[in-house]
Amino acid sequence: MADEMVLRAQRFINLTYNNGAALGISKLAEDGRTGWPVMYALTRALQYEMGITSLSDSFGPTTLSTLQSKYPKLNDSTVPSANFCRVLQSALYCKGYDGGEIDGVYNGRVKDAVAKLKANMGVDTVYAGSSLEPKVVKGLLNMDAYVTVSNGSEEIRSIQQWLNRRYVGRRDFYLIPCDGHHSRDVAKSMLFAIQYELGMADGTANGVFGPGTQSGLKNHTVAVGTTGTWASLFTAAMILNKRNVPFGNFTGDVKAGVESFQAFAKLPVTGVGDFQTWASLLVSYGDQTRKGTACDGVTRITPARAQALKDAGYKYIGRYLSNPSSTSLPEKQIQPGELATIKQYGLRCFPIYQTWSRSADYFSYPQGCIDATNAIEWAQIHGFKPGTIIYFAVDYDAQDGEITEYVLKHFRGIYRTVGENSAYGVGVYGPRNVCQRVSDAGYASAGFVSDMSSGFSGNLGYPLPTNWAFDQIATIKVGSGDGAIEIDNNIASGRDTGQGDFDPGVPVNSDLDVDFDKATYRAAALKDVQAYLTSIGVPETGGEGWTVDDDWVTYDVISTTEAFNKIMDADWLFTNLARALKLRKALIQAPVLWELRKLNPLDALADEAVKAGLKDDCSTGWGQIFAWVTIAARNYCMDQGIIHGTPLTGSDTRAVWDNLQEPEYNIPSVAYLTIYNAHQLGIARPSLTTGQADTQKLLARYNGTGDKAEKYGRELIGLYNVLENYNKLSRAQ
Known part of the structure; x- marks a missing residue:
């Protein structure tokens, strides 16, 4: 304003x-x-x-x-x-x-x-x-604000004012906000305050949790009865970590709060403010000498290393499902036979999926869907059982605005794809703020917290996420000789215990569709699509024909080029579906491209009638599908275990119709309808080897039954063959 x-x-x-x-x-x-x-x-x-x-x-x-x-x-x-x-x-x-x-x-x-x-x-x-x-x-x-903003806490504001009042006279202490919110500056001011109380001079105190500060805190355990500045600093640290205790003296209520925090953070429950508790309150990694029971790493677990880890008290091992590089970190990906070794030594494994994920521009809804599809494939190849939580990485200091704009959309794609196409769960790896916000949005059931990066803005000033499963606190070396291995030492909360037994796994299928090679084939593919459609009476623009309702209309909404470009823009989604469902991408592309090209003014009028409540349903979206058909198709695929979800009923018709306006919902529905149509036709479920005759039947059934549907199938099989030709060329690259 x-x-x-x-x-x-x-x-x-x-x-x-x-x-x-x-x-x-x-x-x-x-x-x-x-x-x-x-x-x-x-x-x-x-x-x-x-x-x-x-x-x-x-x-x-x-x-x-x-x-x-x-x-x-x-x-x-x-x-x-x-x-x-x-x-x-x-x-x-x-x-x-x-x-x-x-x-x-x-x-x-x-x-x-x-x-x-x-x-x-x-x-x-x-x-x-x-x-x-x-x-x-x-x-x-x-x-900085000096009054509470955005539902700030008055208690936190009073702590901020207290810190300003007590320490503003020190040379390197600058006024912090008094807005009622914990933050990076407030976290650093707490470290300055502790260093000043430890007697550090100006110029020595630096706001860093270094050896001097740690040594001093080991001599300042606080407990019931402690009063004065040290009690105030400790209770301030508790409140800033969202623990409900009174600010000031260490009372019985504070002790109860400390015990709750210690149990939550998996610290020894002593009820006193000892060094480990101070450390966990002040910096994300806490006491880095703590012995964890979980670890993760980029090195193969051999029998000797498995024994070394077991001897060191480790139970859970995080390993990567894939490795996008063929040269860097050659053992980063789970190696053949490695999970059998983990099982043999009584250890358990939790899988991590990461490609790049180190800048905001990596994250998007489409990339989340792609990552999820790849992670599902690799988890199945390695033999991870249903129910396994896969941790998807956000391996950089994502700012709060970037989480909103990029990361949450990315995880929405992951959550939808994993939830619909597998029985796996979604976890998130990243700074505290990332883990908490993704979980609060409902897109992850557990967090793997990158707390070693204590300087990340997403860790400074944020408490340990409420659903943390693993807390990464230090890089250490374990074992010796053949058993020597470098790992990240993690504290385990018990919310996720990984997997200790594995299915045989599925072989890598090299015949699956891949991303369309646009640089090489896009122009030629468009030219061939245009030539084919023109040959059957569908020119680049315009054209006339009968609708399903026997109305004679002009098709002049979208040109062939525009329809083709939409298909190319959504190639990631067609590829994901084809790989997940193990069928040919062209079988989904052909009807969608055709329906886009054949959009006409009557389609728009029908949509408006549904929006106005004058009609209950109509064919809509990219694939021009009815909601009632979508419900039947999705329910069939759920019944068959092909996809996961809650069965739909007639009362969901409008919600489904609204969802069909999104290509991300509409295009998968085209694929599920194709599978359902195979059932209705009494033919085999579409696969990578479905022949021309059955493919044409499936394409015809997309438009219903009767002579017009048969004509539809004859027209679309030619379009299918044009698209499949270039998909095949892309697979061969």
């Missing part, structure tokens, strides 16, 4: 500093909205007014030290110029406080706003009065 005074602040910057040129930035958008561009501009303006020649977006050491030396207190008698004051007034407005009229006067309104700001920061007793101290100015020129 635009704010008039923020707009005036933006105009002040533009007018005063030559549309940003004097500050080394572009002209600010005059939209009345606070954001980092405005704060960066105000930071540069402050530097400019202080005579700093090298301007920066960052309010760094030079800006702070210059302000401390020149203006240790900014007020009505020390502000050096009107524009300097206008910068401060503008910043107050951008922060939500009354900055006066942005007139260069440090008046009563400004003083009241500054006093309120410092009270909200929690430093009004340290920095009494209405002056602006350098660290307060630094806190003013960022996007």
